[in-house]
Amino acid sequence: MDRAFIFDVFGTLVDWRQGIADAAREAFGCRGLSVDPYxxxxxxxxxxxxxxxxxxxxxxxxxxxxxxHRENLDQTLTAMGIADAFDEAARNALNRAWECLPPWPDVHQGMDRLRPFGLLAPCSNASIALSARLARFAGLRWDAVLGAEIAQDYKPRPEVYLAAARAFGLGPEQVVMVAAHNRDLAAARAAGLGTAFFARPTEYGPGQDRDLKPEEDWDLVARDLADLAGQVARRS
Incomplete structure (x- = not known):
């Protein structure tokens, strides 16, 4: 195939906030802790x-x-005043919550509809190990696992997007970055990639005040991933 779609994952394809809150609620309940999981x-x-x-x-x-994530967990437990309730094993177990995040409802249908029109891969800040395990849990069917680890850097650094294109043997102009985050798309566009946006208006909870709409004239703007796949099909 001479085209690829690469994806932001946390927030765009999976609901990290709900997944982490669910894992935290279970961990807190086992320890009798009264902490807001969200x-x-x-x-x-x-x-x-x-x-x-x-x-x-x-x-x-x-x-x-x-x-x-593991270092940030230590900081968060301390900030919440519950560090003493979690030993090393419990912290490592809770850290694995990032591998078990639920997909948004449109994701499976959207990926299936988009697959005939290009190669699909994550372009996430997650490691390969984390991406692979999350894909198994959430049912994300990838043609390859790409992203920060192959570039040895983190988005929005341009090398992360360009490394993904090179891994598929494609030029950046043959690759579309799909994300619910305007900053991600701005960096991908600056690196020469195509761009596709749809909002996830509850990613950060009911009071979300960012990424509610496209902030630039992205190449594709859709309601969700299924709608995006429909637009690609009509243009192909």
Whole structure:
């Protein structure tokens, strides 16, 4: 195939907030802790970009996202005042919640409809190990697992998008980045890729105030992944 669609995963294809909150609720219930699982999920996720920025800036060498998540978990447990309730084994188990996130309802149909028109792969900040296990859990059928680890850097650095294109033997103009995040698409466009957007208006909860609409004239704008696949089919 001479075309590929590469995807942001956390937020675009899977509901990280609900998945992490569900795992936290179970862990807290076993320990008799009264902590808001959504606040816990939000805090853990808020550590995500600052941790990656240390790698992007060069102040830290590349390490896989699994390790950053684990370090961020320690920070979050401390911030929530519940660090003493989780030993090393319990922390490692909770960290694996990122491998067990539910897909949004339109994802399977959308991927199946899109598959005839190009190769499909994640272009996620997740490690290959994390991406593969999450794909098994969420039923994401990929042609390859690409993203940050093959580039040894984190989005939105251009090399992450360009490495994905090279891995498929394609030029950036033959690859479409699919994301529910305008910042991700802006970086992909700057690297020469095509762009496709649909919103996930509850990714950050009911008070979400970002990525509710396209902020640039992206190549494709859809209601969801199934609608995006329909648009691609009509244009092909």
């Amino acid at each position: 606040a816990f999920a939000d805090h853990w996720r808020a550590c995500y970009d600052p941790a990656m920025e240390r790698v992007r800036s060069g102040s830290r060498g590349y390490v896989p996202l699994d390790l950053l």
